[in-house]
Amino acid sequence: MATVTSMKCACEKCLCVVSLEDAIAKDGKYYCCEACANGHPNDQDCQQKECGCS
Numbered sequence: 844m845a846t847v848t849s850m851k852c853a854c855e856k857c858l859c860v861v862s863l864e865d866a867i868a869k870d871g872k873y874y875c876c877e878a879c880a881n882g883h884p885n886d887q888d889c890q891q892k893e894c895g896c897s
């Protein structure tokens with residue numbers, strides 16, 4: 844059976860795709876970075892600066 848190993852970051856505007864191994868799990872969702880996981884406090888940038896999801 845195939846296992847899903849990567850998925851889109853749960854941050855709504857984020858387009859990053861993260862592998863489950865590297866993802867930051869929070870409240871049952873997976874995020875690409877701490878900034879996304881925490882909802883971009885203080886306009887903290889995404890790990891992918893070009894992403895612009897913050």
Ligand SMILES: [Zn+2]
Binds near residue numbers: 857875897
């Ligand atoms: Zn992002």
Ligand SMILES: [Zn+2]
Binds near residue numbers: 852854857874
């Ligand atoms: Zn993200």
Ligand SMILES: [Zn+2]
Binds near residue numbers: 854883889
């Ligand atoms: Zn984000």
